[in-house]
Amino acid sequence: MDKYRVLEIKESVFESNDREADKLRQELKQEKTFLLNLMSSPGSGKTTTLMATIEALKDDLRIGIMEADIDSDVDAATISTSGVKVIQLHTGGMCHLDAGMTRQGLEGLGTDDVDLAILENIGNLVCPAEFDTGAVKNAMILSVPEGDDKPLKYPLMFSICDVLLVNKIDVAPYFNFDLDKCIERVHKLNPNMKVFPISALKKEGIEPWANWLKEQVKEWQEA
Amino acid sequence: MDKYRVLEIKESVFESNDREADKLRQELKQEKTFLLNLMSSPGSGKTTTLMATIEALKDDLRIGIMEADIDSDVDAATISTSGVKVIQLHTGGMCHLDAGMTRQGLEGLGTDDVDLAILENIGNLVCPAEFDTGAVKNAMILSVPEGDDKPLKYPLMFSICDVLLVNKIDVAPYFNFDLDKCIERVHKLNPNMKVFPISALKKEGIEPWANWLKEQVKEWQEA
Numbered sequence: 001m002d003k004y005r006v007l008e009i010k011e012s013v014f015e016s017n018d019r020e021a022d023k024l025r026q027e028l029k030q031e032k033t034f035l036l037n038l039m040s041s042p043g044s045g046k047t048t049t050l051m052a053t054i055e056a057l058k059d060d061l062r063i064g065i066m067e068a069d070i071d072s073d074v075d076a077a078t079i080s081t082s083g084v085k086v087i088q089l090h091t092g093g094m095c096h097l098d099a100g101m102t103r104q105g106l107e108g109l110g111t112d113d114v115d116l117a118i119l120e121n122i123g124n125l126v127c128p129a130e131f132d133t134g135a136v137k138n139a140m141i142l143s144v145p146e147g148d149d150k151p152l153k154y155p156l157m158f159s160i161c162d163v164l165l166v167n168k169i170d171v172a173p174y175f176n177f178d179l180d181k182c183i184e185r186v187h188k189l190n191p192n193m194k195v196f197p198i199s200a201l202k203k204e205g206i207e208p209w210a211n212w213l214k215e216q217v218k219e220w221q222e223a
Numbered sequence: 224m225d226k227y228r229v230l231e232i233k234e235s236v237f238e239s240n241d242r243e244a245d246k247l248r249q250e251l252k253q254e255k256t257f258l259l260n261l262m263s264s265p266g267s268g269k270t271t272t273l274m275a276t277i278e279a280l281k282d283d284l285r286i287g288i289m290e291a292d293i294d295s296d297v298d299a300a301t302i303s304t305s306g307v308k309v310i311q312l313h314t315g316g317m318c319h320l321d322a323g324m325t326r327q328g329l330e331g332l333g334t335d336d337v338d339l340a341i342l343e344n345i346g347n348l349v350c351p352a353e354f355d356t357g358a359v360k361n362a363m364i365l366s367v368p369e370g371d372d373k374p375l376k377y378p379l380m381f382s383i384c385d386v387l388l389v390n391k392i393d394v395a396p397y398f399n400f401d402l403d404k405c406i407e408r409v410h411k412l413n414p415n416m417k418v419f420p421i422s423a424l425k426k427e428g429i430e431p432w433a434n435w436l437k438e439q440v441k442e443w444q445e446a
Contacts, residue, residue, distance in 0.1 A: 041265045042348050042377060043369025070349065072375040093379070095318065095349035123376065124349050125265050126293065126318035145368035145391065146266025152295040153346070154265060156316070168368065174394050 003080035006073055006088045007108040012100025017131055021099035024106075024134030033111045034217040035102075035119065037135035039157065041150075042123035044143035045167045047075045049200040050120060054082045056210035057116065061217060064114035066105040068097055068122055075120065085109060096127035099134040116217050125150070129157040136220055143168040144175050148182035155189050163194040165209060170199040226303035229296055229311045230331040235323025240354055244322035247329075247357030256334045257440040258325075258342065260358035262380065264373075265346035267366035268390045270298045272423040273343060277305045279433035280339065284440060287337040289328040291320055291345055298343065308332060319350035322357040339440050348373070352380040359443055366391040367398050371405035378412050386417040388432060393422040 014020040028035055040046050047067070054063055064085040067075040076088035087109045091097065097105070102119060111117055119135065121128045140161040142150055145168060151158045158164070164186060166179065179197060186193050194212060198205035237243040251258055263269050270290070277286055287308040290298040299311035310332045314320065320328070325342055334340055342358065344351045363384040365373055368391060374381045381387070387409055389402065402420060409416050417435060421428035 041346070041369075042373055043264060043366075069376055071378050072372075074372055074375055093353075095347075122349065123264070124318075124347055126345065126347050127350065130316075143266075143368065145366065145394070146264075149295075149297055150265055152297055153292055155294050171368070171394065171397050174397055 004073070004076040004086045004088055005108060006076070006090060007105065008090045008092060009101045009104045011094065012098050014100050017098045017100070021132035021134040024099050024103055025136065028134070028136070029220070031111055032221045033114050033117055034220045035117045035135045036213070037119050037121055037133045037138045038141070039121045039128045039138065039161070040123060040141035041125050041146055044141045044146065045200045046120050046123070046141055047078050049141060049165060049167060049198070050079060050118060051082055052200045052203050052206045053210055053213065054084050056206050057214060058082070058084060060214060061115040062113055064109045064111060064117045066109055066117065066119045068105070068120060070122065085114065091122060095122055095124050096131050097121055097133055098131040102133040115221065125154040125157045129160050137162045137216055139163045139165065141165045141167045142182070144172050144177045148178045148185070151182065151185035151189055158186055158189045158193070161190070161193065163196070163212065166195065166197045167200055169197045170202045170204065227296070227299040227309045227311055228331060229299070229313060230328065231313050231315060232324045232327045234317065235321050237323050240321045240323070244355035244357040247322050247326055248359065251357065251359065252443070254334055255444045256337050256340055257443045258340045258358045259436070260342050260344055260356045260361045261364070262344045262351045262361065262384070263346060263364035264348050264366070264369055267364045267369065268423045269343050269346070269364055270301050272364060272388060272390060272421070273302060273341060274305055275423045275426050275429045276433055276436065277307050279429050280437060281305070281307060283437060284338040285336055287332045287334060287340045289332055289340065289342045291328070291343060293345065308337065314345060318345055318347050319354050320344055320356055321354040325356040338444065339436070348377040348380045352383050360385045360439055362386045362388065364388045364390045365405070367395050367400045371401045371408070374405065374408035374412055381409055381412045381416070384413070384416065386419070386435065389418065389420045390423055392420045393425045393427065
């Protein structure tokens with residue numbers, strides 16, 4: 001496998017993560033690179049969603065993916081089959097990425113030729129919500145098997161995200177998942193949250209989400 | 224709702240968590256209380272598994288449950304319907320419980336009349352693995368929809384647990400989940416890991432797991 005690099009990222013030394021995140025965002029603005037931070041529980045389908053999103057957008061945007069994981073390269077290996085640029089980031093046990101760590105990843109990836117950079121954060125609904133990575137937008141996935149009560153239990157994550165992908169809707173008949181109730185709980189925490197029900201595996205519902213994302217990238221590049 | 228108490232637990236001040244955990248275990252040994260630390264991703268079915276486990280064991284053991292959550296009381300409300308003693312622990316945003324926090328929970332629960340205390344830890348495959356809670360055994364749940372690659376991605380969690388419940392096996396036909404491959408990956412990290420495939424919702428496979436747990440409690444109380 002030489003289709004992707006593996007980068008061991010180091011703990012950040014910056015005093016203020018928020019300041020570092022703002023600085024990174026300003027630099028990305030100048031470079032006309034849009035950074036999306038994608039978060040979720042383990043196993044909600046982040047990588048599969050990325051594969052479907054790449055397929056929908058790769059003719060329109062130059063895409064680069066950062067796959068953060070505590071260990072293993074399985075996700076970068078998967079993404080590399082899509083033909084887009086990808087780097088595997090190993091966090092050495094860290095449960096989240098902050099702006100300094102994201103900067104290391106972006107430098108490793110190289111963003112000169114990237115319109116849309118996506119960080120697949122560590123699978124964790126708690127810690128990643130507490131750290132601004134410097135992303136322009138935060139996205140999260142909640143998969144149907146996890147249950148419609150998750151906004152009640154992980155309110156910060158649902159509060160800081162701009163968009164929610166409700167994934168694995170193809171298996172909804174086999175679970176007690178009430179989409180309306182879930183969305184109601186989400187909007188109580190975060191009235192502006194965009195919600196897209198999708199099945200990444202079955203490639204259902206991808207177009208509205210991909211169009212929304214493309215629009216965000218264009219706005220960022222043109223504003 | 225007055226069937227359970229809600230306790231706001233505070234961050235621990237102990238210098239060495241490992242020492243505090245050992246001390247707690249020794250005290251539990253003298254009280255003949257067995258403490259199980261149950262961990263998993265969000266939405267893997269911890270509370271449903273507890274409900275099925277309580278039903279299988281409540282005639283044989285005096286059970287007390289600590290439901291840890293960042294926010295919400297939904298799990299304690301559910302458990303309280305089983306008739307066993309339960310307390311809801313709020314961690315105030317903390318992503319894990321350590322031994323000091325677990326001690327606060329046990330004191331809140333009251334363990335004089337408890338053979339088996341179970342801590343439902345925060346839904347998170349990363350941080351809880353790093354902190355000894357003082358439990359006699361660590362258990363984890365991996366649910367089928369999360370995927371059979373999770374041992375590759377969260378190796379520490381799979382390494383420090385004594386028992387793995389593979390939950391939601393009733394929906395296995397709708398997912399690409401290879402149980403044999405999963406168990407092979409688990410045993411590569413942790414050759415002694417006990418594995419029980421279950422469906423907590425359908426109450427399938429509960430008896431072997433409950434019998435194993437009952438045996439552990441008896442050994443702890445008699446040794």
